[in-house]
Amino acid sequence: MLLTFEQAKKALLEAASLNHKPLTEKVTLLAALDRVTAEPVVSPINVPSFNNSAMDGYAVRLSDINQSKLLPLATTIFAGDDISNLNWPIGTCLRIMTGAPVPDEAEAVVMQEQTESTPAGIKFPYEIKSGSNIRYIGEDSKQGSVVVDKGIRLTIATLSSLATLGIAELTVFSKLKVAIFSTGNELFDIGNPLTNDSAIYDSNRFTLKLLLTQLNCQIIDLGIIADDPNLIKQSLETASKLADLVITSGGVSVGDADYTKTALAELGQINFWKIAMKPGKPFAFGKIGNALFCGLPGNPVSTLVTFYQLVQPLILALVGQSLTTNRMSFKVKTATNLKKSVGRLDFQRGRLQINTDGELEVFSTGQQGSHLTQSFNHANCFIVIEQDRGNVAKGELVTVELFNNLLK
C-alpha cells in the first residue's frame, strides 16, 4: 500500500519520540555552534549591568539645564571608570564617553554634536529629553530571565548574544551517532578512476556525509559494501552496535540484487514503505537492535530529497531540536509549465527569482528525473505539488518551500 508523505513523516517522528535518549553534555561557548540547547539558558547578569552612555557627549541634570543653557564642565568619565567617588557639583555638566558609567543623578546624555564648547563651558541650545542616550541597566537582558529556550540550534548570532552575558559553557544535547554505508557492486569512491564500463561514483555516501556534518552528527563511515547478503548483514549489525541511527542508500527497491532488503528482513523490525512522493518512493524504516534504521532509495536525487524531507526531521527530533522554525513555505506563481502526474506528492526543484515587475516567481530548474542531479544546481527551493494535482500551467499558484541551511 502507498503511504502518504505525511503518514511516513508522522511515523518517523513518533519513532523519534519513543527512541529519544536525551543525553546531554557541557560544551564551551566556542564549541556550541550548531548544537542544540538541552535546557533553557538563563541570564546570570543584567545587561547592561550598569547605566551607561550611548554617545560621546555630556551628562546633565535637567534641573541644571532649566536654570542655564550653559554649564561649566566638572570632569570627564571614560568607559571603564569607577565613579563611586565622583564629585559632580550642582550647576555643572560631565563630559562622558560611549559605554562609560552614567551617574544616577544624570537624567540625560546630550550628544556632542548637539552642543557647543565655549571657554565658559558647554552650551546646550536644543531641547533635552529625559533619559535620552542613556542605556539602562537590564535593558538588553534581565538577570534570571530566559534568553534562549530549550531545543534551539545555536547560531553565531545567538552565541554572540550569550557572550555578552559572560556565559562560557552551555548544556547541549549530545551529538547523534550516525553510521552510513552504500551498497552496490557498481560503486567506486570519488577520486579513483572508474575501472569498468558499468561503474559509477558513490555520490550518495559523499552527500550523506555533507548532510550529516551540516546537522552536526558524529559520522561512522562504513564505506561501500558489495551486493553480498552476508556482507550487508554483517555491516548492518556492526553499524547498529556503533550508532544511534543507521542510514544506507540503495538496495531497498525490488531489484534482484537488493540484498539490503533481505538482510534487513532477517535482522530487525523493518518496514519497507512505498511512499506517495516523488522522487523517493521506496524507503525502509525501522530498528536494528537499539539503533533506528533508514534505507534510502539509491538514485542520487531520491537520496537527497528523502534525506531532506524525512531523515532531517527525524534527526532534529532525535537531537531534541524544536522543528517549528525550520521550514518556510509559501505560494507563488510558476513562471514555467510543470510536468506532474497525479498520485504522488512531488518535490520538484525550483528557483525563486524576482521578475522585471519586482514580483517573486518560481522557475523549474529543468528535467526532474531522480537520476538527474543537475536539477539541484541553481535550485533554491522545492516546488511542492500536491498528490492529487496534475500538470501545472505557467501562471498558476504553487507552494514553494525555501531550502533551509541544510542545503546552503
Ligand code: AMP
Ligand atoms: P538501487 O536502489 O540499489 O537499485 O539503486 C538505484 C539506482 O541508484 C541505481 O542506478 C544505482 O546505481 C544508483 N545508486 C545506488 N547507490 C548509489 C550511490 N551510493 N551513489 C550513487 N548512485 C547510487
Ligand code: MG
Ligand atoms: Mg543497488
